Amino acid sequence: MIVAKLLLQRKQMVTFSEEIKRCENCQQKSQQTILNSYTTFGSPDLDLRPPSMERETIWMWIQHCPHCGYCSTHIQRPNEFKNDEQKKFDTACWQSLRGAWVCDDSINDDAARKCRLRTLELIDKCLEDGKTLGEQVAITECIQVDILRRIGEFDRALTIISTVLSIALILLQKPEPEEVIVKMLKFQRRLIEANDKRDYTISDAQKMEND
Structure with missing residues (x-):
């Protein structure tokens, strides 16, 4: 993985560890990469996407179970990606927007657009619910x-x-x-x-x- 190699080259600025986590969904254990610390340089984007080095750690923000495909910021906890159903619209907004950032990096314009459209829907719900980002x-x-x-x-x-x-x-x-x-x-x-x-x-x- 290119990002992983880049982080290893910058190990004094970004630190991470490998831990064994039990999946909430299937109860199987797997090794997960945990972000411990990072150094930030530069300015955030206009949508508040973090600058380098933090943005280069985005692949560590979500944990993925290789056994069942379950994804979460912490796979040992219940799914957080139903936050729009639970009316946690502010959290759901950020999750959707981060999806757009990943698609941008992958040069997948169609998927990035879909993520942004979804984020706009969630922002409307967020504002209706009296919440902000x-x-x-x-x-x-x-x-x-x-x-x-x-x-x-x-x-x-x-x-x-x-x-x-x-x-x-x-x-x-x-x-x-x-x-x-x-x-x-x-x-x-x-x-x-x-x-x-x-x-x-x-x-x-x-x-x-x-x-």
Whole structure:
């Protein structure tokens, strides 16, 4: 595995171990790779995908049972991927979005699009349930906008950007979004005007404001 070789080359920055885990589904034991620590360099993407080195550990975020195919962040626990059924929409959103990141790395555009569409559905449920994807004001909308732009849903993305940046937030007595959120949304608007669906980082958004 290419990523595993890369991590071994950077063993001083990423540490992991091998442990035997019992599968919740079939009760069989298997060896699983456990991420212990990592060093992060650079800026997250606009959808908060972690920078290198953390993103290179994504293959360790999910454990897979080789006996029955059961998958979970911890295979000794009940399945966490039914979180949308259990109304844990915020957790389900992140799981679906991470699926899109894996598909991006595999250059599987169709699968990445499906994951992003699923994430958008879950974000809508999340907001309806009064939950968000983070503590920062409008961070959920920020992620939502990036997903929409990446799949070419420019009009809907622009509507959300206008809403967040408008006086409506004040009229609704909501706190104003932080400066970095405002910069990210303005950068997204510029990308949409250029019909740009590529991935960018938060650092890219901040550089634009400083130009």
